Amino acid sequence: MNVRKKMVSLLVVLLLLVMTACGSKNSETQPSASSSPDNGAKATESASPPEASKPALKGTLNVAVTMYNAESGVNAATGQNVLGYDEMVKPFLAQHPDLKVNFIQVPNKDSNTNNAKWQTLLLSNQVDIIQGVTMYYFYEQGLLEDLTPYFERDDYKKHFVDSIFSTPSERFLSPQWSEDAKTIYAAPASLATLSVAYDKQIFEDFGVEPLSQNPTMEEIMEKAEKLTGKNPKTGKQTYGLFFDPRKHSHTLLYYFGKGISLGEIDVNDPSKLTYNTPEVRQGIEGMIKAAAYAPPGFEIGQGNENWGTENNTVAIQMVVFPVDMLKPIQNGLQDRFMLTHGVLNKDGHGMFVAGNTYVMAKASENKEAAWELIKYMSGGEGQKFLYDNYGELPSWKDQNWVDESKDPYSPAFMAAAALSKNAFFPGFTFETFRPWMAGVVTNAVNGKTPDLDKDLAEMQKKAEQWVKEQEKK
């Protein structure tokens, strides 16, 4: 009896294992790792462009929204009620009464969490459109639709500011970071860029001329030196500049070098990716020198807490995004905190222009409707909606809704974006090189002189190893 019980139990366990292992046949939806012959999935199944005629849209679309509210509610940053995507698409749905749109809110906690959620949505075919950020990783896996035929059919690219589709591109074009990228896999939802800002009050207190519209690093360093010390008017200790090496050291590398060239990723010749160059060395040495004008604790992001308030003690912010200028507006200090048009490279370009994105799932069963909805959301109406409710800068060329009286920094950011062309920073920069640079700056601040010859040679070896590893992926 005892033996029979054991045999029955064993059989049940084996049966469960077999059932779980076999499962259903739906696992073909899992993409294979090698589905990207040119570092990006080609439009194979949908190679033929969609039809020119537009039948009535019907069915259901599932849209995952990450950076904004899917449903109307409260904007936590401002405390004001804001409309969500459910309101944005109402005029569109009024034209297509047989079409239904469901929204999925993806909490924007951090990039790892976002990626995990997007991955599962795409793998489980639960979504047609994702409003996200950098989605290239999913395009590489073959989970996203190639939008190039749609863009070409509707001549859609011309409606966006030119710089957003300039190569190399990280967020919209494939292959990523290639000067020859032609495949469009994402449509822009907004415009993002960065610039340099300063506190006019501190400049006046010290009797220093304000920064020029496109300041050079020579100008910034010269003025930062003069602005570091006891404020003659307030008596407070003031610091010439602030940057966070953990997040901004690659940007300062670009600033100091008036642009930066790290070579290219060539799996046949890894040495083409170059980190051990005089440019890089000059940038690191510049950062070490700039550290003398930064507040204590800057290396871990401290010392900048009062930016945008009356108690601010930092004269120049080396890297600001639009969200960093919310505080001056909220405190009514927009006449005190000023924005330049950014630091330019030798060719007159800024280093970063991007935006949030809309992508289409390759497994979407309603692609034509999904494309029309993407066009609506990324178009004039959608971008104006995001500006009105979330203060997002538009990447739409023919925009006339940016109101300088309410939003004094938008014109400067948009001017900076118009001049920008993305600088090439491969993944190795963010995974390894930037944390290393942050460590070098921290050590230098604490009196440890770096051996840049040795360290940069070591970094170069690691970079080449990283290139070889890309081939295996």
Next chain:
Amino acid sequence: MNATGQSRVANKNWSAAVRRVLVFSMLLVVGVLMLIPFLFMISISFDMDARLSVPFPPHLIPVHFGWDSYRIAIQGIDMFRLYGNTIMVSAGVIAASIVSSLMAGYALSKIKLKGGRIILLLALATMMIPPESTIIPVFLLFKQLGLLNSYWAFYLQALSFPFGAFLMKQYIDGLPGELRESALIDGAGEFRVLLRIYLPLCAGMIATITVLQFLANWNNFLWPLILLTDPLKYTIQIGIANFNVASGNGDSMALPSVNMAATVMSLGPVLIVYLFFQRYIVESIANTGIKG
């Protein structure tokens, strides 16, 4: 008692008093250090200057006191529905964990299965695998079972709780086996023995497992985020995570005051459960001899 004896007693009293003062002082310092983060959390939640960043220098008493962050937290996410959802998930997970731990612990402790020790060791070994590495395979499994966007995925996963089985086994080891033997002699089956005799005796450990699983589920963010797509089913941590804004370079930035307000509100049920069950936890730890 002579003078020497009196002096000895006085010395002994004095050193006991000094020891008590030292111990209390240390406990006070450690207690205050542990309380400070909570106090700051509450302070920031009421600080109107902490909307976008924590004010510097930090201060415990807000300069501009206000309830606005709580208003935003309640209006921005449907706090009470999130509470309800999280309680529903937690209740099911706790029930499943207790059932499986009790049965497994009883079987491993009293029934003396051949290979039971190895089974337990193998089950415990699975705890060394980081949960993040199994999220996608488990997700795909539940997708094939048609259980995405359903709370049943939480309940079924909770049936596998090796740590609970281990705790329960240790606890039941301390209970007399004679109770089982005499019940079996009287004709009771194993299930009846478990439910009628050992279950009431395991109240302390059941309370421990309840608190452990409640805390784990209440704070669980990634798995509910991956599994659930219907916002009406979201749990509390997903709601709190909505209070981030984009920082411009693709990252997100937490909004301190609103985040802290939502977190303070989310702590309420946790404190209630812990305060209610703490007596049982202390008793069960004392009984099993498991320290720390």
